[in-house]
Amino acid sequence: MNLYPINAGNFKLDGGAMFGVVPKSLWQRTNPADANNMIDLTARCLLIEDGNRLILIDNGMGNKQSSKFFGYYHPWGDDTLNGSLKKHGFHTDDITDVFMTHLHFDHCGGSIKWNNDKTGYETAFKNAYFWSNKNHWQWATQPNRREKASFLKENILPIKESEQLKFTSLPEADLLKNSELGFDIFFANGHTEKQMIPMINYNGKTICFMADLLPTVGHLPIPFVMGYDTRPLLTLDEKEKFLSLAADNNYYLFLEHDAHNEIITVKHTEKGVRLANIYSTNDIFN
Template sequence: MNLYPINAGNLKLDGGAMFGVVPKLLWQRTNPADANNMIDIATRCLLIEDGNRLILIDNGMGNKQSEKFFGYYHPWGDFSLDTSLKTYGFHRDDITDVFMTHLHFDHCGGSIQWNKDKTGYEPAFKNAHFWSNKDHWLWATQPNRRERASFLKENILPMEESGQLKFTAIPKDDTLINSELGFDIFFANGHTDKQMIPLIHYKGKTIAFMADLLPTVGHLPLPFVMGYDTRPLLTLDEKETFLNRAAEHNIYLFLEHDAHNEIITVQKTEKGVRLKNTYTTQDIFN
């Protein structure tokens, strides 16, 4: 097995929205804001090369939205999904499976692209299966008013229409399961219903792709919960469970949205679970 970090592009989000009720005086220590209160955000995806499978976990915002849409998110840097894949000698047509932690636009927007004459949409990965789960798919295709702006139908429905959509199993108690793709999944419901957190076993290590359960290092304290979360009290419990397990078993946490920290480990302290070590992906994957 080989692992590769794939940067699908950087953006900026409002720091207040990213930290909910936590005062700026506290969160700006780890996530400094610009003059417009925006903080740096990455869309760092993960590519797994395992035998004949090439599995991409999440794929960023994509590039099919309007200039007005992207204007809200202030893209920055030179990263893109295609250039990142090319760095490791891959093309999107090589991808066999696209696993989406959840269907918010910044995690699955790259799944679908315009067709050649821009009259409709088509899969951006023509040879891949798209993986979600039935509960989250229903949640996303019949969205609540809180999340409607994050579940964009043009990102989601063409996956099903193409015949390339598949669903992974869901355990009754949302505990870890071994998925069809060869890694374990922790289901988390605080951010959105049935978000999937993959845990990959790699060279004697366990690497957790944290998605929106832990967006950045700054979100390690339990009350530091995003304003975007639909059930923040549940996020508190899920973070506590997961981070305690990560500290006890030395799980490496791959941070999708932290623009400046790629992988971390955590430890238990008198103040709760806190940062232990910071690593680059090169440190862990090579």
């Protein structure tokens, strides 16, 4: 098995929204804001090369939205999904599976692109299956008013129309062992219904793709929960459980949205689970 970080682009969001009720005087220590209160974020995806399968976990915002839309998210840097794939010697047509942790636009927007004459949409990975789960798919296609702006129908419905959609099994509790894609999945419901956190066994290490359960290093303290979470009290319990497991078992936490820290480990302290070490993907994947 080989793992590759895939940067689908960088953007900014309001720091207050990213940290909910936590005062700026606390969160700006780890996530400094600019003059407009915006903090650096990224869409760091993960590519798994395992035998004949090439599995891409999440794919960023994509590039089909309007300039007005992207203007809200202040893109920065030169990284793109296609450029990052090419850097590692791959093309979108090589991807066999696209695993979507959840269907918010910054995680699945790259799944769909305009067709050649911009009269409609088509999948960006023509040879891939797209993986979600039944509960989350229903949640996303019949969205509540709080999340409706994050579930864009042009990112979601064309996947089903393409007949490339597949659903993972759902666990009785919160952990699905050895899923259809060959890795374990932790299901978390605080951010959105049935968000999926892949846990990949790689060279004797467990690499956990943290999605929005732990967006950045700055979110390690249990009460530091995003304002975007639909059930923040549930996120508190899920974070505490998962981070305790991570500290007990020395999991390597792959951070999707932290623009400046790629992989971390955590440890138990008197103040709770805190940062142990920071690694680059080169440190762990090479």
